[in-house]
Amino acid sequence: MKNPFDNLDKVLEHRVRLQIMSVLVTNDGYEFSSLKEILGVTDGNLASHIKALEREKYISVSKSFVDRKPNTKYKITERGRNAFKKHLDALEAVVKQQK
Amino acid sequence: MKNPFDNLDKVLEHRVRLQIMSVLVTNDGYEFSSLKEILGVTDGNLASHIKALEREKYISVSKSFVDRKPNTKYKITERGRNAFKKHLDALEAVVKQQK
DNA sequence: AAAAAGAACTTTGGGATGCAAAGTTAAGCA
DNA sequence: TGCTTAACTTTGCATCCCAAAGTTCTTTTT
Numbered sequence: 001m002k003n004p005f006d007n008l009d010k011v012l013e014h015r016v017r018l019q020i021m022s023v024l025v026t027n028d029g030y031e032f033s034s035l036k037e038i039l040g041v042t043d044g045n046l047a048s049h050i051k052a053l054e055r056e057k058y059i060s061v062s063k064s065f066v067d068r069k070p071n072t073k074y075k076i077t078e079r080g081r082n083a084f085k086k087h088l089d090a091l092e093a094v095v096k097q098q099k
Numbered sequence: 100m101k102n103p104f105d106n107l108d109k110v111l112e113h114r115v116r117l118q119i120m121s122v123l124v125t126n127d128g129y130e131f132s133s134l135k136e137i138l139g140v141t142d143g144n145l146a147s148h149i150k151a152l153e154r155e156k157y158i159s160v161s162k163s164f165v166d167r168k169p170n171t172k173y174k175i176t177e178r179g180r181n182a183f184k185k186h187l188d189a190l191e192a193v194v195k196q197q198k
Numbered sequence: 199a200a201a202a203a204g205a206a207c208t209t210t211g212g213g214a215t216g217c218a219a220a221g222t223t224a225a226g227c228a
Numbered sequence: 229t230g231c232t233t234a235a236c237t238t239t240g241c242a243t244c245c246c247a248a249a250g251t252t253c254t255t256t257t258t
Contacts, residue, residue: 005118013112014245018193019104025197032206045246047207063206068255070205088194094117095191098124113216131235144217146236151215162235167226169234 004093011056012087016041016049021084024059024076032072050074058083103192110155111186115140115148120183123158123175131171149173157182 012018016039023030023038036046053059058080063072076084111117118138122129135145152158157179162171175183 005114005121008114013114015104015107015112022104022193022197036206042247043206044208044248048245051207065254070254072206088197091190092194094121095187095194098121098187115216135235141218142235143219143237147216150236164225169225169236171235 004090004097007086007090007093009083009087009090011052011058012084014049016046017053018087020049020053020074021058021076021080024074025081025084029062029073029075032074035074053080056080056083103189103196106185106189106192108182108186108189110151110157111183113148115145116152117186119148119152119173120157120175120179123173124180124183128161128172128174131173134173152179155179155182 012021019039020035023035032043032046032050035050036043039046041049050059054061056079057077059074060077061072061074063070065071111120115138119134122134122137131142131145131149134149135142138145140148149158153160155178156176158173159176160171160173162169164170
């Protein structure tokens, strides 16, 4: 049996990024401002974590204007969904190992 | 209902330290050399992660000589056991949220 | 048309973290 | 007295993280 620790995803080992993915996996298209509110981080900080996820192609971006204001929405990609699932499975295995 | 992400433990968000705790929680008194072998890290790197756990008083150290060689054993503390459990519970809640 | 405002960034600066490799220490052996 | 080994400690460098400040783009106000 494989070591579940080997299946942890480096990028998703950070709380903020894990939480972003966790929101996006069940909400198809989530706004920057809402993410910021939920996570309680500064906008610059959030932008950098989002960028890290974009770099990995775990999420995609679409920009538009809503109510005359810029509105950015993020969606999880198939690749992101798989990575997230794999990471969660690894976490689950780690947890299970201890029970 | 509380946000499980808030219960994640900063110190245990690192793979190596999580794995050390995971070994120690079920093995009472584990050697430096065995840990090094299991984790596949350099000895200096391992020592620094161990130090981080010691700083938090999550583990304790006992040194002796076995077969005329230095032998260092680590044990999880009660505080460490609680922290580990809390962290795992948080992880479990995160996982469960998605299923 | 110029100024102001707001959302979403980007940059900056500084501190913490992570790592491998090299150096150190203590005990025992030759 | 050197040599070896385990277990560190130090060093040097790269990466990461964060808040705060600055920037861009579009729309609104004047």
